Amino acid sequence: MNSSLPIWQIHPHVVEALCSGNRLALVAPTGSGKTTQVPQMLLDAGLAKEKKIAVLQPRRVAARTVAARVAWERGCRPGEEVGYQIRFDDRTSLGTRICYVTEGILLRWLQDDRTLSDVGVVLFDEFHERNLLSDVALALVKQLQRTRRPDLKMAVMSATLDPGPVAEYLEGTSSMPSTTLPAKNDRARSEPNPPGACPVLVSEGQSFPxxxxxxxxxxxxxxxxxxxxxxxxxxxxxxxxxxxxxxxxxxxxxxxxxxxxxxxxxxxxxxxxxxxxxxxxxxxxxxxxxxxxxxxxxxxxxxxxxxxxxxxxxxxxxxxxxxxxxxxxxxxxxxxxxxxxxxxxxxxxxxxxxxxxxxxxxxxxxxxxxxxxxxxxxxQRSDLAEVVLLLHSLGIKRAAEFDWLDRPDPQAVERAEKLMQTLGALADLRYTNDDSRVGETHTPANRKSQIANTGNDLTPIGRQMLRLPLHPRYSRMLVEAAKRGCVPAAALCAALVSGRDLLMRLGRDDKHIAEARELFEASQESDFFTLMRAYQFARNCNFSVEQCRRYGIHAQTASQVEQTYQQILEIADKQGLVERRASSAAGENPQSETRNPKTTDDALLKCIMAGFIDQLCVRRSLGTLECDLTEGRHGALMRESVVQNASLFVAATIREVQSRASENLTLLGLATAVKREWIEETFPDQLAVAVEHLFDRTHKRVAAVKLVRFQDLVVHHEHQREVDPAASGRCLAEAHRKGYFELPLINHDVKQFIARVNLVGAALPELDFPPFDDAAVTECLARSFRGLTLVKEAQATHVRDEFLRHLAKEQIDWLDELAPQTVAWPDGRKLKLLYAENARDEDGQPNSPELQVKLHECFTLKEHPHICEGKLPVKLWLCAPDGKRLEATFNWPAFKASSYPKLKAILQKKYPGVGRL
Missing domain, CATH: 3.40.50.300 (P-loop containing nucleotide triphosphate hydrolases)
Structure with missing residues (x-):
């Protein structure tokens, strides 16, 4: 111990806080000794009892160096009473009482032991950094403390943390007052806390200006x-x-x-x-x-x-x-x-x-x-895929609703959940239900596998992925590679995309570099093979900056790839994924297992596909770079990609750029050609087969097509000889609704019939006239077109009978009475009414039909014409002798009495000699 450090001045208050309760927020400045001394205070005070004190550090360097310092202060070697555990390095023993760990290690402990049975105190150091895994660990420890381990003690420590929100979040039950007395040579103060919050200790330390x-x-x-x-x-x-x-x-x-x-x-x-x-x-x-x-x-x-x-x-x-x-x-x-x-x-x-x-x-x-x-x-700013996978392994299936200190973006959680389902780590109920359309067949590619996935939980693949402390994309690649015997090559591929770009982006003046780089582009199956050859070149020349620059390679990035590759390989090796022969061979040349023979190439391509299957792309045609992706997305394959002849590929990078026309372009890079059979083999649950009837706008006909979809993306289609009569009729009707062709037989009279039906329904709802909306029209046409496949056949079909069947027989009889096509005029003529297409006006009221008549022909009219049992007046358009509209009225007698005298003189001057105006 180093009792000269400022943190010792508030030693009694720290110990008392965790004796009286089980939570504490501690703020002490940089260099005050909180990281090295607080664990020793708690250990010597017996607060951990016979268990360990786990001190979470945000970085491996800190965990290792701090553990060494504390071990030296306590007169032991790292790994004895004081130790550390970080990725790739475990210096602990059965006798270790203070263990400095990174957040990921604590989370691994929780996976292995849900109650942390051998841990008595958890200290979250440097919590102000708010690392993703530290927030996860805090939430899980809080939940554990509230449920199965009420004896577990925890403290959050930092130099610059705002302790108020943390204290409120922890909701401590300690009855200890949140005030402490100033200690000699130090100013210790407390932060005010709401009732029930955990104690907050703030030490101002003893730093120099x-x-x-x-x-x-x-x-x-x-x-x-x-x-x-x-x-x-x-x-x-x-x-x-x-x-x-x-x-x-x-x-x-x-x-x-x-x-x-x-x-x-x-x-x-x-x-x-x-x-x-x-x-x-x-x-x-x-x-x-x-x-x-x-x-x-x-x-x-x-x-x-x-x-x-x-x-x-x-x-x-x-x-x-x-x-x-x-x-x-x-x-x-x-x-x-x-x-x-x-x-x-x-x-x-x-x-x-x-x-x-x-x-x-x-x-x-x-x-x-x-x-x-x-x-x-x-x-709130990171990818949550790894966290979602971890939480599911702990039985927490709704990450967005978990008790977070700061809630993540729900869309980020949803994106992570969907990625895990797509990669096959979590079961997905979306593909277990048969949502077949009427008249069409939907056949899941693997019903047995679907039925097995009955909940949103970890699959066997997900459990394997969880063992690998990598991003789930990379762990999915390695799980697949273990099955196919190409782990070293898959590890290299993961290393190649986990950091910065290996190859420089070339400009117009870099033609000589582009030509030299063609040495690496022998394969047209994957851009990864190009990167692997470039990396191997850099490795062979000992990462020489000058030689790498000649070929447009970032030498330093290549060196980092080497280091990352070895680390990933070590992870895989520790989990038993690497065969002894493969592991030793990979140390010499990680490409050796992937370049020969051809079957091994395919194995690696399948592994790359497994990690990026959510970014599956389908070329619209081999004559274009335009591609379709899932969820209605689309993009363009980058011109420099070697995968120019594949109709189906996965893109490891998807980048949005702005074009000269200020439009966003989606560029698909690091492409790897895949085959539909590989998807069927690896992701059978996410493929669906359906026979659908599609309208061919070029040939103006219906075609029955067998479609294979990955999620919502069509990856294969095959024309069928036989068509379903009802489905073909629906397809033609939908094509007409979308305006792909006209139907001459839906003339003015048919459209007026539809308008009359809709107006009666709006004006007299108690009569239950069925609405004649777009859906009803399309359904009538679908019945009329049943069994037809050609537009010319549909255009020659009489549809009026099907339209009449939309109404009951008595409603057809009522229609002429309630919404007549004509009105009788006093001179014996029958004048045609014009019904509006919309049954209601802008105010939502029934839309009266119109009648256009010359003004001087109205003087014999005693009553204004009405329809719908007198509830709806006709909109009477009064016209001049030359047919030009003057005014509209819904009440001719009132118009004649009030408005006509004002028009009379004007009209007589304009139309002299014309009868009565």
Whole structure:
């Protein structure tokens, strides 16, 4: 233990809070010792009893280095009383009491032991980062504590966390007051909490002042060069102390180190990288004393790991790699973004741990105010597929309704659920029901398999995928590869798409690179084969930057692919997916198993298909790059793809770009040709066969076609000789409804018949006249066209009889009485009424028919004409002698008395000598 650290000043309050209750929110500044000392306080106070204290760390570097520090303080070696467990590295034993773990490890523990029976305390460290898995772990531990493990204790710790929302979320039942007394040499205060919330302890620590310096104006140069200039200024100004530089990733770290080494410094310095992909012995160099002034260039792992002694200056690039859902790859990808003000404060604190320091922020003060106050929780910006799979394994089937600290976007949850169902990890009831249309056949490709999937739960494939700590796309590929004996090649394919693009995007001036790259494009089956050859070239030339550049290969990306590939292969190997012979062979050449013979090529293509089946594409024709996808989507295959002759393929990347016409174009990349038989073999539950009747607009006829669909996407069609009479009639009727052809026999009289029926239904609803809407018209036509296949046959068919059958016999008799075609005029003529197509007007009232008559012919009219048993007056259009409309009236006697005198003089002047006006 190190009792000189500031956190020990509130030691009694920390212990008392977790003695009296089982939840705590603790805020203490960077370097105060909460990560290393709080677990020891709780262990020595006996709060874990005979169980372990699990300390969650957001990064592997932090878990390993902190565990080493605490083990040293307690006089043991890592793996004894104090240990750590991260992916690929487990330093624990039966005697381990304090275990530093990444969030994913705790979630694996929960899968193996739903009650965490050997864990007494769970500490969530650096919770302000709001990693996706830390939110999941918090929610699951909270649920466990409320149900089966009320004795389980938990605390959330951070330097910059707003503790109020967390305390309210945890809803502690502790009766301990939420106030604490100030301790000597430290100012400890409590945050006010609503009744029943968990206690909040806030320690202000004992840090030294840090001077913050901003840029005077925005610098457009690369941030790597700016950071090197800041280091040069600090060193040459003679300011004492080591320097910590924050960069977003390994590429920027290496570039910054190169710039620093090229700078003219007044003294020798030790420039050291620090990031999660370094070997542990190289990471340790950043924490160990050095005879030279240290310049540590790190990712944000340095925000949360053990304090690096001697740091007096922080140079902050102000950016970090942030995980966000990448629609192009269908997974979460790291994007470089500006950090929040809270993260900047966390980084600044690293300069004031042991002495006064300075923080150089490579952005302006005005720009600082425009940054978000805190990080957006990862659960609200990331792909949730892996989380959904995990929750289902724990029996939580409605992730959107789970008790989250911050709820994820329901659409993101739905997208993840659907992806898991499509990949075959979760059973999907959508394909177990036969929703056959009348007159058509729908045959599931594998009824037995469908019936087995009776709930939205993990399938055997899903349980296998769960064992692999990878994105579900990649774990699905590996599960398929284990079955087909090509795990090394599938692991390489997963590595090739899990990071940045391996191949440079070429411009018009890069023809020589494009020609050189043709060396890698021997296969037309998959763009992955091109990438595999390019990677192998880079590997063979030892990732030489110069040689890789000649072929348009990112040498550093190729090197990262190698590392990722080995890690994925190690995961597969630990799960027993890799055959011994294949594993050893893959170390020499991961392509060797996939290039020969042809049957092995197909095996790998099937594995790629399995991971990206939701991005299945069907070419509209081989003469175009235009393709259809599921859910009505469409896009275009990228011209540089080698898969130019396949009618069916999966796209590993889907990218939206804006065209010159300002329209969004969807580009389909990293294509892999597939065959329908492979889909039938691998995803039988998601294929449906249906015989449908389609209208051929070119030949103006109905064709019966057998369609094979993957979900809603037609992947195969085959014309049938026989047609179903009722279905063909419906198809012709639908084609007419859509305006694909006209029917001369639906003339004015037929349309007036329909309008009369609809008007009676609107004006006299008590008579129950059936509505003659589009659906009714189409149904009548379908009966008329039964057994027909040609448009010319339909156009020659008399349809009036079927229209009459729409009404009951007595309704046909009533129709002429209620809505007559004509009205009798006083001079003995029968004048035709014109019924409107719409039975109701804009106000929703029944729409009166119209009668057009000359004004001077109305003076013999005693009463205004009505229809529908006198309820509806006819709309009388009064016309001049030349037929031009003057005015409309629904009450001729009233018009004659009030409005006519005003028109009379005008009309007599305009039409002299014309009878009575």
């Amino acid at each position: 840090v001077e913050v310096r901003f840029l005077d104006h925005k610098d457009e140069r690369p941030v790597t060069e700016q950071a090197a200039d800041a280091v040069e200024w600090i060193v040459n100004a003679g300011e004492p102390g080591d320097i910590l530089v924050f960069m977003p990733g390994m590429a920027e770290i290496n570039a910054t180190i190169g710039c620093i080494r090229a700078a003219r410094l007044n003294e020798r310095v030790a420039v050291l990288p620090l990031h999660g992909d370094l070997p542990s012995e190289d990471q340790d160099l950043a924490f160990e004393p050095n005879a030279l002034r240290k310049v540590v260039v790190a990712t944000n792992v340095a925000e949360t790991s053990v304090t690096i002694d001697g740091i007096r200056h922080v140079v902050d690039s102000g950016v970090a790699r942030v995980a966000r859902y990448d629609a192009e790859r269908g997974i979460s990808t790291l994007f470089i973004e500006e950090i929040s003000r809270a993260s900047a404060e966390q980084r600044k604190g690293r300069a004031g741990r042991t002495a006064p320091g300075t923080c150089y922020r490579l952005w302006t003060q005005s720009g600082h105010l425009n940054r978000p106050e805190r990080n957006t929780p990862e659960i």
